[in-house]
Amino acid sequence: xxxxxxxxxxxxxxxxxxxxxxxxxxxxxxxxxxxxxxxxxxxxxxxxxxxxxxxxxxxxxxxxxxxxxxxxxxxxxxxxxxxxxxxxxxxxxxxxxxxxxxxxxxxxxxxxxxxxxxxxxxxxxxxxxxxxxxxxxxxxxxxxxxxxxxxxxxxxxxxxxxxxxxxxxxxxxxxxxxxxxxxxxxxxxxxxxxxxxxxxxxxxxxxxxxxxxxxxxxxxxxxxxxxxxxxxxxxxxxxxxxxxxxxxxxxxxxxxxxxxxxxxxxxxxxxxxxxxxxxxxxxxxxxxxxxxxxxxxxxxxxxxxxxxxxxxxxxxxxxxxxxxxxxxxxxxxxxxxxxxxxxxxxxxxxxxxxxxxxxxxxxxxxxxxxxxxxxxxxxxxxxxxxx
Amino acid sequence: xxxxxxxxxxxxxxxxxxxxxxxxxxxxxxxxxxxxxxxxxxxxxxxxxxxxxxxxxxxxxxxxxxxxxxxxxxxxxxxxxxxxxxxxxxxxxxxxxxxxxxxxxxxxxxxxxxxxxxxxxxxxxxxxxxxxxxxxxxxxxxxxxxxxxxxxxxxx
Numbered sequence: 283x284x285x286x287x288x289x290x291x292x293x294x295x296x297x298x299x300x301x302x303x304x305x306x307x308x309x310x311x312x313x314x315x316x317x318x319x320x321x322x323x324x325x326x327x328x329x330x331x332x333x334x335x336x337x338x339x340x341x342x343x344x345x346x347x348x349x350x351x352x353x354x355x356x357x358x359x360x361x362x363x364x365x366x367x368x369x370x371x372x373x374x375x376x377x378x379x380x381x382x383x384x385x386x387x388x389x390x391x392x393x394x395x396x397x398x399x400x401x402x403x404x405x406x407x408x409x410x411x412x413x414x415x416x417x418x419x420x421x422x423x424x425x426x427x428x429x430x431x432x433x434x435x436x437x438x439x440x441x442x443x444x445x446x447x448x449x450x451x452x453x454x455x456x457x458x459x460x461x462x463x464x465x466x467x468x469x470x471x472x473x474x475x476x477x478x479x480x481x482x483x484x485x486x487x488x489x490x491x492x493x494x495x496x497x498x499x500x501x502x503x504x505x506x507x508x509x510x511x512x513x514x515x516x517x518x519x520x521x522x523x524x525x526x527x528x529x530x531x532x533x534x535x536x537x538x539x540x541x542x543x544x545x546x547x548x549x550x551x552x553x554x555x556x557x558x559x560x561x562x563x564x565x566x567x568x569x570x571x572x573x574x575x576x577x578x579x580x581x582x583x584x585x586x587x588x589x590x591x592x593x594x595x596x597x598x599x600x601x602x603x604x605x606x607x608x609x610x611x612x613x614x615x616x617x618x619x620x621x622x623x624x625x626x627x628x629x630x631x632x633x634x635x636x637x638x639x640x641x642x643x644x645x646x647x648x649x650x651x652x653x654x655x656x657x658x659x660x661x662x663x664x665x666x667x668x669x
Numbered sequence: 670x671x672x673x674x675x676x677x678x679x680x681x682x683x684x685x686x687x688x689x690x691x692x693x694x695x696x697x698x699x700x701x702x703x704x705x706x707x708x709x710x711x712x713x714x715x716x717x718x719x720x721x722x723x724x725x726x727x728x729x730x731x732x733x734x735x736x737x738x739x740x741x742x743x744x745x746x747x748x749x750x751x752x753x754x755x756x757x758x759x760x761x762x763x764x765x766x767x768x769x770x771x772x773x774x775x776x777x778x779x780x781x782x783x784x785x786x787x788x789x790x791x792x793x794x795x796x797x798x799x800x801x802x803x804x805x806x807x808x809x810x811x812x813x814x815x816x817x818x819x820x821x822x823x824x825x
Contacts, residue, residue: 310768327764438706483727515727564730594733
């Protein structure tokens with residue numbers, strides 16, 4: 283019996299996994315008709331299926347594993363697929379992908395440590411309509427695990443150990459109550475407009491940093507607008523790269539130590555109003571900065587989530603650099619009762635903050651959360667007091 | 670979606686404040702889905718001890734849980750894993766050497782899903798009996814969000 287290393291790994295995560303699941307088998311014949319036209323679809327029997335060519339799913343098709351245990355049925359990247367092709371692609375709408383595991387097989391010798399950000403395991407490429415990804419486990423992607431072009435709700439899912447990014451969101455999509463951990467470069471990157479990140483847990487991402495730069499677990503990238511990021515927990519575990527070290531089996535490609543941050547908002551396109559709203563996130567234990575604003579415009583950061591005023595109050599705390607840092611010009615920043623305390627350098631360091639910056643409430647509760655340093659780096663702000 | 674979520678969340682909180690925790694909480698489809706996924710995820714042996722501790726810590730952060738409440742979740746996850754062993758064996762035996770399920774296989778799997786959902790509800794009830802009222806209300810929020818997703822299928 284041929285037992286691959288990654289099949290053995292996935293066996294370990296199955297509750298009471300019998301050895302029969304270790305055999306990778308071809309997909310059944312009916313599956314081609316199912317994904318092409320929706321005919322004959324039913325749950326895929328439990329087992330590990332080798333995917334040797336990309337599965338392109340048509341409109342209104344539901345792809346699901348044998349049961350609601352996502353580990354029962356595994357779609358595994360076969361060596362013949364290479365890393366340039368996705369395991370599954372969806373161009374249409376009305377599609378649901380649920381109760382499945384995607385094994386990206388990143389430790390296969392020819393895939394190991396060479397994948398890129400534009401190489402996906404699951405690619406939700408639709409530009410209209412709505413699709414769902416629910417209760418799916420994506421692990422060991424050689425590049426990026428999940429690429430959502432738009433109009434997709436991703437929830438109750440788990441992404442781990444992708445070589446590059448855990449998840450991309452391009453536009454009008456939701457990431458709700460997912461877990462993303464140990465991705466090589468970043469946890470979640472948002473590129474387009476009107477995406478919502480709600481209740482996700484991101485832990486120990488940017489483990490490998492193959493892009494040769496420092497960065498965060500969540501990035502609101504160039505051109506992204508109107509993102510709503512709330513109730514997420516980002517735990518950096520104080521991870522930083524080490525010279526000559528290895529992570530996920532890959533050598534560090536850089537010759538210097540790099541730190542990891544929580545959220546980075548970037549505006550290299552010089553948009554006048556990015557309109558991002560960052561409400562009540564836990565951002566802790568990063569070796570770098572909790573929230574980094576890179577030439578941003580029109581950002582609101584608040585400790586109270588207007589969508590859930592009674593939710594547990596979360597903080598930006600215990601990060602090894604600044605809690606909130608804007609090293610370049612930031613315009614139209616609104617800070618409201620955000621709890622930033624216990625970070626190693628400044629709690630809030632807004633270098634070059636212009637007069638248009640407002641701080642509705644910089645001192646929450648007992649007023650002890652802001653270090654004195656903010657007063658010298660934030661001279662033009664208007665502090666109108668806390669509610 | 671966000672407006673209706675706000676109303677639902679406010680209703681939950683108002684109910685909690687006015688009436689305290691209901692004696693017999695009920696759980697929606699979205700809430701069962703959330704806890705089922707959580708049980709499978711936390712029960713995985715794929716975690717290192719450090720990462721599992723961090724994942725549990727995220728629950729404590731999100732819902733304001735204390736150590737006693739986290740312990741109740743841990744126990745439920747462990748019990749769920751025990752119960753899954755027999756369910757998993759049945760699913761695998763139904764799948765053995767099959768390219769597709771027969772109607773009777775699908776009926777058997779449907780029954781397993783009913784039993785699994787009942788198990789999840791029972792374990793969540795047990796967890797909720799250990800939770801403080803505000804923690805319990807907060808832990809309903811993810812499922813409420815999922816309910817909205819299920820309700821608005823195709824709306825966006």
